[in-house]
Amino acid sequence: MTQRKGEKPTISIQEHMAIDVCPGPIQPIKQISDYFPRYPRGLPPTAPQPVGHAGPLRSALSTPAAAEPDVEGYDSDDSSECFISYCISFSSCMFHCRSASGLKPMDHNGLSDPYVKLHLLPGASKANKLRTKTLHNTLNPVWSETLTYYGITDEDMVRKTLRISVCDEDKFRHNEFIGETRIPLxxxxxxxxxxxxxxxxxxLPVSAYLKHAEQGEDKSLEERGRIMISLKYNTQKSCLVVGIIRCAHLAAMDANGFSDPYVKTYLKPDENKKSKHKTAVKKKTLNPEFNEEFCYDIKYADLTKKTLEVTVWDYDIGKSNDFIGGVSLGINANGERLKHWFDCLKNKDKKIERWHTLTNELPGSVND
Structure with a gap:
C-alpha cells in the first residue's frame, strides 16, 4: 500500500486491534494502571464484600497462602479473626493465642508485623498488660503462645474484662492498632x-465497656498487684503460721520498669519485734516467688482480736524503700480478706491459701 505525500497514515481495524492483543512487532500500548498498580505486590484482587459484612474470615490453617485480602477498600476492623483459647485453673487465667487471619496491611509492603497485647481491665498497672512475640511480614500470623495472669480472684471473675488487641509493631514510629475484642471473665x-x-x-474507649464494672468501686484505692497468702493455725504448737507464697503483677517502682520486692508481715496490735517479719528481697521482678513461712505464738482464742497486715515494698540502696501495696486480714476486714481469716479459724491445722489484691493504702502503724 502506497501513501501519497501530504496524506495522513491510515491504520486498518485489524492492525488497531493487534496493538493490544498481538505479541508481534507492534508492541502493546501501556495502560496507566501499569505505572500505578492497584494492588501491592503479592496481593491479587479479590471480589469486594458487601458493605457492613462482618462474617468471620477463613481460618489461616485452611486458607491458601495466595488468597490475600484486597488492600483498597478492605476493612479488617470488621472481619479480621483472632483465634483464642484459654482456661481458668488454680486461680490463674491462661490465655493461649493461636492465630489470626486476614489482618489489615499496615506497612508499605502490603504486610504487617503483628503481635497480641492483653490488658486486664479495670487496672492501670503495667503488670496488668501482657503481650506475645512479634511476627514479621504476615497477615496470617500463627503465634501458638501462652500468656498467664496469676492471682485471679472470685471478685475478678465477676468484674474484670480481658481486652485483647492486635497491633502492628513499627521500629521508627508508634505501634499501630489493628483491632480488638473483649472477653468478660x-x-x-x-x-x-x-x-x-x-x-x-x-x-472502643475503655469507658464504653467498663462503666458497669466500675460502679460502686472505691476510686480512692489503686490496685497495685496481687499476693498469695496462706494461713494455718497449728494446734500442736499453738501458733499461727503465715505463708508468703508469691506476688503477681506488682506495680513497677524503678526506672527499668521493674521492682525489687520484699514482703513484711505484722500481727497487730502487738508492738514487739516478734510480731514483725520480713521476707528476702527478689531482684528485678514484678512476679516474685517467696515461699516463706512465719510463726506467731498466739492462743487460738486471741486470733479474733488480731489483725494481720501484709505490705509489699521495693528495696532501694541508699534511700528509703518504696511502698508498693498492702492488705489487711482479720475481723475488721471485709470480702475475701474476712472470709480467709474466718476459714483459717474454722479449719484448724489446715493450710488455707488465697489470692488478695494489694492497694495503695499504707497502714498508718507500719513503718519501713
Missing part, C-alpha cells in the same frame, strides 16, 4: 477450657 468457668473465634472490632 464471668463468661468463663474454673478448670474449663473455652475456645473463642472472634472477629476483631474497631477500637
Amino acid at each position: 464471668k463468661k468463663l468457668k474454673p478448670n474449663q477450657v473455652k475456645n473463642f473465634n472472634n472477629c476483631l472490632e474497631k477500637q
Whole structure:
C-alpha cells in the first residue's frame, strides 16, 4: 500500500486491534494502571464484600497462602479473626493465642508485623498488660503462645474484662492498632477450657465497656498487684503460721520498669519485734516467688482480736524503700480478706491459701 505525500497514515481495524492483543512487532500500548498498580505486590484482587459484612474470615490453617485480602477498600476492623483459647485453673487465667487471619496491611509492603497485647481491665498497672512475640511480614500470623495472669480472684471473675488487641509493631514510629475484642471473665468457668473465634472490632474507649464494672468501686484505692497468702493455725504448737507464697503483677517502682520486692508481715496490735517479719528481697521482678513461712505464738482464742497486715515494698540502696501495696486480714476486714481469716479459724491445722489484691493504702502503724 502506497501513501501519497501530504496524506495522513491510515491504520486498518485489524492492525488497531493487534496493538493490544498481538505479541508481534507492534508492541502493546501501556495502560496507566501499569505505572500505578492497584494492588501491592503479592496481593491479587479479590471480589469486594458487601458493605457492613462482618462474617468471620477463613481460618489461616485452611486458607491458601495466595488468597490475600484486597488492600483498597478492605476493612479488617470488621472481619479480621483472632483465634483464642484459654482456661481458668488454680486461680490463674491462661490465655493461649493461636492465630489470626486476614489482618489489615499496615506497612508499605502490603504486610504487617503483628503481635497480641492483653490488658486486664479495670487496672492501670503495667503488670496488668501482657503481650506475645512479634511476627514479621504476615497477615496470617500463627503465634501458638501462652500468656498467664496469676492471682485471679472470685471478685475478678465477676468484674474484670480481658481486652485483647492486635497491633502492628513499627521500629521508627508508634505501634499501630489493628483491632480488638473483649472477653468478660464471668463468661468463663474454673478448670474449663473455652475456645473463642472472634472477629476483631474497631477500637472502643475503655469507658464504653467498663462503666458497669466500675460502679460502686472505691476510686480512692489503686490496685497495685496481687499476693498469695496462706494461713494455718497449728494446734500442736499453738501458733499461727503465715505463708508468703508469691506476688503477681506488682506495680513497677524503678526506672527499668521493674521492682525489687520484699514482703513484711505484722500481727497487730502487738508492738514487739516478734510480731514483725520480713521476707528476702527478689531482684528485678514484678512476679516474685517467696515461699516463706512465719510463726506467731498466739492462743487460738486471741486470733479474733488480731489483725494481720501484709505490705509489699521495693528495696532501694541508699534511700528509703518504696511502698508498693498492702492488705489487711482479720475481723475488721471485709470480702475475701474476712472470709480467709474466718476459714483459717474454722479449719484448724489446715493450710488455707488465697489470692488478695494489694492497694495503695499504707497502714498508718507500719513503718519501713
